[in-house]
Structures are given as structure tokens and as C-alpha cells.
Amino acid sequence: DSKDFDREVESVCAYCGVGCQLSLKIKDDKVLYAEGIDGPANENRLCVKGRFGFDYIHHPHRLRKPLIRRDDAPPKGLNVEPDQIHTHFREATWDEALDVAANGMKGRGREVAGFGSAKCSNEEAYLFQKMIRQGFGHNNVDHCTRLCHASSVAALMENIGSGAVTATFNEIENADVAIIIGANPIENHPVAATYFKQFTKRGGKLIVMDPRGTALMRYASHMLQFKPGADVSMLNAIMHVIVEEGLYDRQYIEAMTDNWDAMKEHLKGFPPEEMSKICGIEPDVLRDVARTFADAQAGMIFWGMGVSQHIHGTDNSRCLISLALMTGHVGRPGTGLHPLRGQNNVQGASDAGLIPMFLPDMQPVTDDGVRKAFTDVWESEDFSSEKGLTVVEIMDAVHAGDIKSMYILGENPAMSDPDVDHARDALAKLDHLVVQDIFMTETANYADVILPSAAWYEKSGTVTNTNRQVQLGRAAVSPPGEAKEDWWIEVELAKRLGLGWTYTDPSEVFAEMKLNMKSFDNITWDRLQKTAVTYPSLSEDDPGQPIVFGDGFPRPEGRAKMTPASVIPPAEFPDEEYPFVLITGRQLEHWHTGSMTRRASVLDAVEPEANCSMHPKTLRALGVEPGDYIRLTTRRGSVRVMARSDRAVAEDNVFLPFAYVEAAANILTNSALDPYGKIPEFKFGAVRVEKA
Numbered sequence: 001d002s003k004d005f006d007r008e009v010e011s012v013c014a015y016c017g018v019g020c021q022l023s024l025k026i027k028d029d030k031v032l033y034a035e036g037i038d039g040p041a042n043e044n045r046l047c048v049k050g051r052f053g054f055d056y057i058h059h060p061h062r063l064r065k066p067l068i069r070r071d072d073a074p075p076k077g078l079n080v081e082p083d084q085i086h087t088h089f090r091e092a093t094w095d096e097a098l099d100v101a102a103n104g105m106k107g108r109g110r111e112v113a114g115f116g117s118a119k120c121s122n123e124e125a126y127l128f129q130k131m132i133r134q135g136f137g138h139n140n141v142d143h144c145t146r147l148c149h150a151s152s153v154a155a156l157m158e159n160i161g162s163g164a165v166t167a168t169f170n171e172i173e174n175a176d177v178a179i180i181i182g183a184n185p186i187e188n189h190p191v192a193a194t195y196f197k198q199f200t201k202r203g204g205k206l207i208v209m210d211p212r213g214t215a216l217m218r219y220a221s222h223m224l225q226f227k228p229g230a231d232v233s234m235l236n237a238i239m240h241v242i243v244e245e246g247l248y249d250r251q252y253i254e255a256m257t258d259n260w261d262a263m264k265e266h267l268k269g270f271p272p273e274e275m276s277k278i279c280g281i282e283p284d285v286l287r288d289v290a291r292t293f294a295d296a297q298a299g300m301i302f303w304g305m306g307v308s309q310h311i312h313g314t315d316n317s318r319c320l321i322s323l324a325l326m327t328g329h330v331g332r333p334g335t336g337l338h339p340l341r342g343q344n345n346v347q348g349a350s351d352a353g354l355i356p357m358f359l360p361d362m363q364p365v366t367d368d369g370v371r372k373a374f375t376d377v378w379e380s381e382d383f384s385s386e387k388g389l390t391v392v393e394i395m396d397a398v399h400a401g402d403i404k405s406m407y408i409l410g411e412n413p414a415m416s417d418p419d420v421d422h423a424r425d426a427l428a429k430l431d432h433l434v435v436q437d438i439f440m441t442e443t444a445n446y447a448d449v450i451l452p453s454a455a456w457y458e459k460s461g462t463v464t465n466t467n468r469q470v471q472l473g474r475a476a477v478s479p480p481g482e483a484k485e486d487w488w489i490e491v492e493l494a495k496r497l498g499l500g501w502t503y504t505d506p507s508e509v510f511a512e513m514k515l516n517m518k519s520f521d522n523i524t525w526d527r528l529q530k531t532a533v534t535y536p537s538l539s540e541d542d543p544g545q546p547i548v549f550g551d552g553f554p555r556p557e558g559r560a561k562m563t564p565a566s567v568i569p570p571a572e573f574p575d576e577e578y579p580f581v582l583i584t585g586r587q588l589e590h591w592h593t594g595s596m597t598r599r600a601s602v603l604d605a606v607e608p609e610a611n612c613s614m615h616p617k618t619l620r621a622l623g624v625e626p627g628d629y630i631r632l633t634t635r636r637g638s639v640r641v642m643a644r645s646d647r648a649v650a651e652d653n654v655f656l657p658f659a660y661v662e663a664a665a666n667i668l669t670n671s672a673l674d675p676y677g678k679i680p681e682f683k684f685g686a687v688r689v690e691k692a
């Protein structure tokens, strides 16, 4: 009802990588409600988070003033209750807080590391990485992609020369077969899932592969509930059949790819009959899936963190890439590779250079010419050509005494890192920690200086979704108290670090980004005021290219590569002491570490309590009723959580969502890393279950 609100502002949803456009209805500088509008990724649709999850921005816990740790504060720890903040911190002016924040980093070179945020704009991500590189001379800057799709990006860069999707998820409307593996889009990318359901309604064949049954399996022609960690054996067996039965696209392979002979030879060692014993899927099913996908006119592959978060995450993605290449399912309508991105701006933050091995547009820091192009624009000296440390490596470096000062913007490693007690101990050990956030997060508990920032709906900037669509987020309401936009805080800090930044608006930052980012060619701030643009855009009239690489890949001679992958076991196995497999993940109503959604009234009302899911037979065998409390224990730690019954969870598995601080899943998870993508093994741990 138009009488309900006094103005409306169009923006982009604050939550997931689908990037739904919405209209925020505002009265008295408060968001009353949100409605979907006709964005390229959502066509008026919103899920429960976009529709009802906005009121965290008005929560009384919002940080309103800069805070500095008191000299007489209790020892650092996860011990700051919302009503006892002033026991630990004192309010400060912006000038004082920025001076203290900058002085704790200034002149410390390699002792400083930074975590930027995929919840900020492209411009804010760009400024963050620029500050670390220009200000401290090295590349110790990373963000949540390291815990999300780092292994997928490593495999994509290696084999097709680009880390972004080759086709938008909407291209599924032109496909006749789609594989969705290690992803639960109905909960985690709900609006994208609506397109997947529509695809099946018009006869498309959906092949779902997941150790845990998901709601999408109701729409699937094939459901492969394989054993956790057995992805490579299953995918290699499918490709073995494609080779054995000659189902591959010889013409495409010859024209567009390298390494086919080695791949064919490698796959001989993975017959379905043998691999079935490892992955738990019948040979006949593996053969049928191979034929269905290879025979399709147009096939797509979507994947999520069930694929990426393993010590063999890069190998999992290598297999998916090879499967698409050998069947010629890349670069045409209805074909493509699409790792479904998590955060609303994880694609954009990665493109903007929040990565220790890449400058913006995934240009390697090791390349002298690339660094020079940036330092010419920045009018600054060269910085290190060494790849920086990644998220988990930075925490290890804190323990080793090599990193002593950190700047953390909008990330919450005290909840999100694997083996999180190790990360919490590292945060407590730092000499100096600056946290910039909207709430007193678990990580802010350990800060020396807290800089209160504007939430997504309180600031303006560009954002890039999973589809490579660049869109403009617009400030709808004012930040509370003295909270400021992240880019403003970054500029003020940089001035105090002596970097001479003079930006007065995000559009100036965007203009600078365009100088060294070809992905933004033909995309201007003015254009984005009117419309979203999918990169690459070939002219100022081109809305952008939903499908790329039809005529070659950004690799030598335009050819993609197939990299064989061998079976690497998980970093630990269940045994008598820890007999179950722990899988962690998300659920529809909550977002990542819970700092936003647990303060969103409707979402918190729907899912108010930490829970874990197990098969009813397993619960019965343990003498546990649904609703009882159980204790989960791994080699790293232990949590108490309410048990739920779920037939979709395999009998020897436990599924634990990670949004709840009172039962933080990452107390349990293993920090073992994929050697290529440096991503931790969140998706496999050995766990004991007891009645609590």
C-alpha cells in the first residue's frame, strides 16, 4: 500500500550471490518491507531472506560509535556481552579511533595482514587490497572466498583461464540436462533454484549429486547420494564410461582442448565397478548418468561448497571442468560451468583483488608488468611479487609470531575459520586488531579498535553476482549513530598511513578500477544507474555476454586444458572413537556466522535454535528422540546441540549448520588445507555423538 511508506529505493539483496534486485519501502528512515523487482537474476522473485531478512539493520545491537579497548579491560576472549560492551571498550571520536587504528599498523610491513569482505561493494574491496599492497608492500590480503570457492577458482584458472562462471544460471532454460553437485540451491540460492525447478517442469533432466539428500532431489531424474569425500572416484567413473563408450565430443576436444590423451589414459584406472565400492553409487547408475549428460544437446554443471570444501576440492572441480570439456558442454546456449557463488559480492570482491595471489581481474601479483600497471595508477612504489598468505595461513602466522597486526573488515573468523578455537587464540594473541563491522561480532570481541560501519542498505556501490552481473546497490536509509560507509573509513585510515588518498565518492574509485580491469570495459557508473550489465560487455549498448568462451579460452592458443585427478582420501577418517562423518553447511533462514540473520526478527523466529540433523534410525540406535540435546565431539572440540530427524542424511553422517555461536560448527571442523586452493576441509570430519 503506497500509504505505508514515504519513499522507496531500489537496491540489491544483501545476502547471497544470486543478486536479486529489490525495492525497499521506507518510512521515517526505516525499512518497512522489501519487494522483488525485475532484475536480470530474479525477475521480481525474492526468497525469505531477501523478503523478510532486512530488519537486522535497525537492531539495537548496531554499533553506533567508534570504540577503543579500555586499559583496564578483562583479558581478550569471547566474553563481550551486548550489555557489557563498556566494561571492555570506551567510546571514542572518529579522529582518535582512526589514529589509534592506523598507528597500530603503520610501519609494520609484513607484520600486518588484512581480511576484506565479500559483503562490501566492489569499490570497498578494491580500496582494501590497495591499502594492504600500497601501504605495507606485500600481498597478505584475503577474504571469505578462501573458505568458499577458492579451490573452484584455482581449477578454473588452471584449466579455462578464468575464475568466473562461463554461463549465467538463467541459461539453464536452454539446457536439456543439468548436473547439480555439492550444492543445495533451494536453501542457499533459493531464487536460482526456482529456475532449476522450471527447467524440470519443461522436461529438462536434473542430475543431483550430494551425500545429503536435498529438497531439489524431488525434481531430479537422477539422485546420486554418494559417500562424503568420494567425488573424484564418482566423477572419474562417469568420465571413464564416456571414454569407454566413445560418447565424447571428438571435434570439440580437438579444436578447443589440450591434454586429452593423458586424460583418456588416466581414466582407464577408474571403471565404475571399482569406483562404485568407493563412492557407493551403483555402476549402472554411473553409466546412465554418463550417457545422459554426454548425449545431451546442451548440458550445464552447477556446484557448491560440497565440492569445494575438501582437501581435494581443486581436484573435484578439475573433474567437473574435464567432464564439461570432453562433452563439448561449454560456450554454447544452455551449456557451461557455474560454481554457485555464496556471498552477495564474493565474485566482485575476488575480481577487485581481495586475493593474496591476484591483483584485480585475477592478474597475478608475480607478474612484474601487472604490478607496474597498478603502481603507475597508484603513483606508488613496487610491492612484493610474492604471493601473500591465505586466511588459514594468516592465523598460523599469528601463532608463529610473524603477523602481529590485523585489519578485519566485515569478516568473522572467530566463527568462520576451521578449528575455530585455534583462530580465536590467534586473534587474542595479536598486538593490534582493528575490526570494522556493523555489530559486536565474535571477532570484534578480540579487537583493540572497533570502527562502526554502514550496513549494505545504508551505502552505495557496485556489486557483482554469481552471473557476472554488475549492479548498483543504493543507500536506502541512514547508518545509525556515527557509523560510516566502509569506503570512507578506508580512505581516512589510508590518509593516516600516509597514502595520500583523496577519493570523495565511490564513483571515483570505480573509475580508477576501470583503468586496470578489462572486465569493466564499457561498464560505466552512469550506465549502472539505469541497468545491470553482465561482464564482459562488448559495447556501451551491449547488456553483456551471458555465455563466454564459445570461440576460445583465455589460455595459450585459446585452448582449455583437462587436468587428471587422482583419488585423495579425506584428511581424517571415522574410527571407533569418532564413528560418524560430520558435514557442515547452511540452512535457508540463516546466513553464514549468523551476525545478521540471528538479528533479523522473522528469520530468527523461524529458526531460533542451534540444531543438527541425523537419520531417524541412527537417532533411535543412540536412544535419542528428535528435540533431545546431543553432544558432538571431534578431535578439535565439542558442542551441545538439539537433534533433528532427517531421512535425507545418510545413516553414518551428521549435518550441522554453522550459523549458531552457542554450538559453533567450526569448533569441530578440520583445518587441513587443499594444497592448491588452500581451502579447509569443512565438509568432512570424524565425529562422536552422545546424548547430552
Ligand code: SF4
Pocket (backbone or CB within 6 Å): 013, 014, 015, 016, 017, 018, 019, 020, 042, 045, 046, 047, 048, 049, 050, 051, 189, 190, 191, 192
Ligand atoms: Fe537474496 Fe539470494 Fe534470496 Fe535472492 S535468493 S532474495 S539474493 S538471499
